[in-house]
Amino acid sequence: MGTILDGRALSKDLKLALGDKVQESGLEPKLAVVFDPTNDGSRLYVGMKQRAAAKVGIATEDIAVDPDVTTEAVLKIVADLNADDTVTGILVQAPLPEAVNDQEIFSAIAPAKDVDGLGAYNQGMLFGDQQGEYAVAATPQGVMTMLAHYDINPYGKKAVVVGRSQLFGRPMAALLNNADATVTLAHRYTPREMLLAELKDADIVVVGVGIPNFITGDQIKDGAVLVDVGMNVVDGKATGDIDFDSAVDKASFITPVPGGVGPMTIATLLENTYQAALNQNKQ
Numbered sequence: 699m700g701t702i703l704d705g706r707a708l709s710k711d712l713k714l715a716l717g718d719k720v721q722e723s724g725l726e727p728k729l730a731v732v733f734d735p736t737n738d739g740s741r742l743y744v745g746m747k748q749r750a751a752a753k754v755g756i757a758t759e760d761i762a763v764d765p766d767v768t769t770e771a772v773l774k775i776v777a778d779l780n781a782d783d784t785v786t787g788i789l790v791q792a793p794l795p796e797a798v799n800d801q802e803i804f805s806a807i808a809p810a811k812d813v814d815g816l817g818a819y820n821q822g823m824l825f826g827d828q829q830g831e832y833a834v835a836a837t838p839q840g841v842m843t844m845l846a847h848y849d850i851n852p853y854g855k856k857a858v859v860v861g862r863s864q865l866f867g868r869p870m871a872a873l874l875n876n877a878d879a880t881v882t883l884a885h886r887y888t889p890r891e892m893l894l895a896e897l898k899d900a901d902i903v904v905v906g907v908g909i910p911n912f913i914t915g916d917q918i919k920d921g922a923v924l925v926d927v928g929m930n931v932v933d934g935k936a937t938g939d940i941d942f943d944s945a946v947d948k949a950s951f952i953t954p955v956p957g958g959v960g961p962m963t964i965a966t967l968l969e970n971t972y973q974a975a976l977n978q979n980k981q
């Protein structure tokens with residue numbers, strides 16, 4: 699049976715250490731959270747982020763947008779937050795209402811306050827494998843932290859990332875590439891047979907497509923590392939994109955859902971928020 703990559707336990711340790719760092723720094727980080735309160739998922743995740751932030755000494759401010767809000771109106775909110783010196787981090791919870799262009803909003807956040815690393819500047823730094831301080835999207839960065847914690851080094855490995863969203867797949871592929879894996883980025887237009895052929899040889903598989911049981915144990919190589927970024931609800935229960943029961947005996951390492959990548963996303967966001975406050979204090 700594969701080793702379970704326990705994101706819940708690791709994130710607890712990271713948050714404890716972060717709470718100490720925030721306290722010792724004397725900083726007062728404040729995270730502004732722009733979100734659509736009519737979206738059930740956003741309400742749930744924003745609530746989880748706020749509670750976790752409070753525990754480590756990071757203040758939060760909610761900005762709930764109306765369902766009929768326009769891109770222009772959200773750009774104005776972001777411009778005001780950029781100019782507010784008491785706000786050290788800005789998070790725009792995706793998705794915003796349909797009429798809003800999320801990517802335009804992410805890129806309007808001042809790079810120093812873009813704690814989710816989703817704006818064009820920070821993504822450009824990541825894709826260029828630049829040195830220096832910049833935030834990386836919380837989910838893929840959390841995956842890398844988890845791999846490092848369990849001594850899983852992507853160097854020289856074949857990695858397959860399934861899903862190419864801005865929040866997960868694109869930055870995940872860039873991080874694995876920067877860590878010297880050979881990376882395939884599969885997506886909804888990848889023919890099924892091509893995906894199955896890629897999976898058969900993959901040492902590391904990271905999947906986030908939002909389809910329960912999209913990947914099953916018979917499709918993966920013996921000893922593969924399996925990371926499940928999927929977050930689906932089936933019969934009222936959180937479920938990933940990997941059929942855990944059929945995959946756990948073939949994998950060398952595997953993340954559960956819940957308790958794997960999700961908690962790491964939140965811990966990483968808080969670390970990025972602290973780091974942003976620290977960087978702004980140095981300027």
Ligand SMILES: Nc1nc2c(c(=O)[nH]1)N[C@@H](CN(C=O)c1ccc(C(=O)N[C@@H](CCC(=O)O)C(=O)O)cc1)CN2
Nearest residue numbers: 743790791792814836837929936956957958960961963
């Ligand atoms: N601006 C952003 N928007 C969104 C992001 C993001 O990183 N930045 N990610 C997702 C959702 N997400 C955080 O926002 C998130 C999803 C799930 C979890 C989590 O801890 N899940 C638990 C299970 C929860 C449950 O029981 O329902 C787990 O996996 O253990 C954290 C964060 C969308 N938007």
